[in-house]
Amino acid sequence: AIMASFHADAVVANVEALHQSLRLAYQLAEQGYLVTLGIKPTSPETGYGYIRFADPVGEGYGHQAFFAERFVEKPDLSTAQSYLEDGHYVWNSGMFIWKVEAILAEMRTHLPELMRKIDIIVSVMGTPQETSTINEIWPTLTSISIDNGIMEKTKNLVVIPADLGWDDVGNWEQYTSLFPSDAFGVGAVGPHVSLECQNTFVYNDTARQVYTIGLEDIVVVEMDDKTMICHKDHVQRVKELAESQQKKG
Template sequence: MKQKPYIVIMAGGIGSRFWPYSRKNKPKQFLDVLGTGRSLLQMTYDRFREVADPSRFLIVTHKNYLHLVLDQLPELKSDQILSEPLQKNTANCIAYSAYKIHAFEPDATLIVTPSDHLILRENRFQESIKKALDAAQEEGHLITLGIKPNRPETGYGYIQYHEDIQQGPAQKVKTFTEKPNAKLAKAFFESGDFVWNSGMFVWKVKSLIDAFKAHMPDVAEVFEEGIEHFGKNTEEEFLNRAYTLVKNISIDYGILEKSDQVYVVLGDFGWSDLGSWRSLHEIRDKDEHDNVVEANGMLFDTHHSYIKSDSEKLVVVQGLENYLINDTENVLLICKLDAEKKFREFVSNARKKGEDFV
């Protein structure tokens, strides 16, 4: 591969499962969740600087977060921030970036990554990325990074692969199942035959566009029209129209479940998608009772819980098991630690109380 890849960072989500710490005006990707002095977006950028120069980065985000990206990544130029007028899920986010890059460099290779993941073993991660880049050079192949699961998680996609069919370091995917129910996730986990889809992808831009034409022709038709607008003063007008024409769908449902050209590179690099308070609880330091305490707290008979408060008030907790207590700005949240499926309902009802609460 002569030219370095483009790095496409998806940074347009609202982070509702981290509410009320993550808010509409500043979602979790822009927060220093891990206390490192860098936001999750900045940590993602730092990680991929090992792979590509700043000029090869594109950040796709909602128009409301354009200023946050520019503030946090001042080394990027404004035309490297792709501003979506509506949040229409990952298929359209990826299509926008792919068709725009294809208009200027049709032989490019793309690495697509979320902005809010944690990688603990950076050296191993870089090795996996190199393998994926090599595998992606085969025409038509779509490469994802797969992670060995440690629990029956319903929030991730699951990949079953052919052990005897390889393309270099990548295994051919047999089945791709996006976010199974609890019973199916348990069966996948116990079988030992499945890995999690990390949500990170590597592909030639031409391979991806061919996949859009084959499996999402409606999206392909819309974004092909953008070729004559990308990089011009008509781009915003085109996007405003285009995003009203495409449906809200993930790349997983739209292409990966349908294509027979998906391959997986297996990775073991200490990955977490930091998608919920429970996933953050897993990687934070805990006391002897498996509690994460980020507060001026006093805990009694409390186990496997997460206590976080931004204020100096004393937080006294007694008799809780598997609970989240989060006191952030004008919202106090008390719920089960594993209640992430309820968070959209929480946020929806909080909005009825007033936009200041979301």
């Protein structure tokens, strides 16, 4: 069987290009390759990981596929600019397509201890020991990303550069870019009235009216049971705040 993995926090505007690139990805996955879609960069972004591609593997449906040469963590601005000029780098979309047996084989090669424990869980699925075995083994499984655990080590990865109109909406500032704003950069979802604000976004998930006055570079999120007000320079810290609240119970 062939499976695909996609992030939930991404927007794809060019759906037809996605369909066509996935057709090629399916063909390559059938041949045993691990396949990822790479986003053709439009600017020197420092918030994304990159993949450098090398020799061509195949083509079809208006796209080409290349062997992935290496993964690169989020670069500084000058390095990102050099990647853009190089022409052989794409943004790491985190979209993967592969045969189940192909990814399992890679896991057995590069993450043998993890697979040993997974095999134990699989062996008791559907038996009275299933729940107790999962409860015992699951907390001991190594927490590692697919990039670090497999993709940076395998020689079997190919990348399909694609222009998907892709946008990562992993934080509130990126999310606001999906919505129109007025001449002052003020946008909103839900009831909102603004007075002398600039570059401000309000997400109001209630029936209450939200009023903002004199704000600049601010994100306001209004929910039934909580409110968040955050400077756009600190949107990456929302996860930090959520984790601290969870620890407090």
